[in-house]
Amino acid sequence: MLVEPERTPYDLRFRFLGFPVRVHPWFWIATVLLNGDGLLKIGPEYLLIWVGVVFVSILVHELGHALAYRRFGADANIVLYAFGGLAIGSHIVSGRGRRILISLAGPVAGFVLCGLVYGTNQALEWGQSADERAPNGLEPWFLYHQLIWVNLIWGLFNLLPVLPLDGGQISREVCGMIWGPRGKRIALQISFAVALAVVAYSMFCAIDSGQYGAGIMNSLPWWFLRGGVYSAILFGFLAYESYRLLQRVEWTDTHWDDRLPWER
Numbered sequence: 512m513l514v515e516p517e518r519t520p521y522d523l524r525f526r527f528l529g530f531p532v533r534v535h536p537w538f539w540i541a542t543v544l545l546n547g548d549g550l551l552k553i554g555p556e557y558l559l560i561w562v563g564v565v566f567v568s569i570l571v572h573e574l575g576h577a578l579a580y581r582r583f584g585a586d587a588n589i590v591l592y593a594f595g596g597l598a599i600g601s602h603i604v605s606g607r608g609r610r611i612l613i614s615l616a617g618p619v620a621g622f623v624l625c626g627l628v629y630g631t632n633q634a635l636e637w638g639q640s641a642d643e644r645a646p647n648g649l650e651p652w653f654l655y656h657q658l659i660w661v662n663l664i665w666g667l668f669n670l671l672p673v674l675p676l677d678g679g680q681i682s683r684e685v686c687g688m689i690w691g692p693r694g695k696r697i698a699l700q701i702s703f704a705v706a707l708a709v710v711a712y713s714m715f716c717a718i719d720s721g722q723y724g725a726g727i728m729n730s731l732p733w734w735f736l737r738g739g740v741y742s743a744i745l746f747g748f749l750a751y752e753s754y755r756l757l758q759r760v761e762w763t764d765t766h767w768d769d770r771l772p773w774e775r
């Protein structure tokens with residue numbers, strides 16, 4: 512899943528702050544599929560704003576990783592594709608602490624953008640708030656709301672200790688610090704359990720808000736993290752990936768133990 516996608520003639524390529532950026536055509540398709548249906552009904556301009564928001568937000572997130580790589584002496588290039596984005600370092604940076612900072616830098620860059628959007632709106636009221644919408648038209652309000660939402664919520668989801676998300680990478684380093692070589696397996700177990708919990712929670716949210724739901728989630732404040740069908744599918748896939756990797760790690764472990772019993 513973290514494999515860099517093949518180059519295509521339809522790639523959009525440019526440089527940003529000295530980092531080569533490549534946008535795979537699937538990035539646009541996946542972004543439209545994620546939200547396009549409902550937005551097209553309101554108006555095509557909303558779909559354009561949505562695609563722009565996702566593009567800028569993921570680029571800023573990956574830029575955070577890339578700048579951290581550069582800070583620790585590695586080069587980086589950025590790829591945006593169907594699953595979001597990748598910042599690929601030219602080599603593995605030594606030191607767990609540094610690698611944790613590189614993983615943190617992505618979500619932190621998103622939170623900084625979120626703060627800037629919130630701050631400029633407080634000062635200039637360019638987007639207005641949800642309660643006093645309309646003075647500038649609905650588009651600025653939509654732009655403001657989506658920028659805040661995507662950068663905050665995706666950043667928080669990304670920090671869950673699920674591999675290969677940023678939080679999963681951090682969890683793997685922390686587990687390695689505590690448990691040494693066994694850390695990788697423990698990080699995968701945590702990843703599997705948390706991903707399954709997110710699937711269960713997402714399905715509960717989806718059913719609760721549906722026809723037969725009790726609407727319990729509706730009584731909670733708007734900022735309370737909710738899941739849905741999309742996060743259930745995504746985390747179901749991630750749980751399966753962790754399970755698959757766990758089988759392989761476990762096999763290697765017993766294999767290792769069988770051959771070198773004195774090493775145990």
Ligand SMILES: [Zn+2]
Nearest residue numbers: 572617618677
């Ligand atoms: Zn990231």
